[in-house]
Amino acid sequence: MTNRKVDSNFDNGYQTDFAERVRPNQQKLTAEVKPHYDFIVCRSGSSGSVVARRLAENPDVSVLRLEASSMDDVPNVTQAIQWFTDQHGIHL
Numbered sequence: 180m181t182n183r184k185v186d187s188n189f190d191n192g193y194q195t196d197f198a199e200r201v202r203p204n205q206q207k208l209t210a211e212v213k214p215h216y217d218f219i220v221c222r223s224g225s226s227g228s229v230v231a232r233r234l235a236e237n238p239d240v241s242v243l244r245l246e247a248s249s250m251d252d253v254p255n256v257t258q259a260i261q262w263f264t265d266q267h268g269i270h271l
Contacts, residue, residue: 212243213241213243215241216241216242216243217240217241217242218231218234218240219242219243219244219245220234220242220243220244220245221245222245222246224246227244228244
């Protein structure tokens with residue numbers, strides 16, 4: 180296998196573009212945060228998402244699902260060619 184580094188200029192431009200695309204959604208979500216929730220599901224992943232969804236089916240309760248993972252709209256997630264690289268773009 181060869182070691183190949185991802186172009187850092189591409190990464191910085193992509194991250195800036197990502198930030199600009201998500202900013203309106205983040206502002207909307209922040210404005211909708213309530214001061215109180217009946218259930219808070221933290222670091223939910225796929226199974227926690229199911230739990231949060233099931234809890235939210237009850238119209239009498241409010242549920243907040245928090246996920247603190249890094250963003251997934253980056254090339255090493257969205258481009259299959261990069262799935263076998265480390266965080267610095269080096270092929271494993």
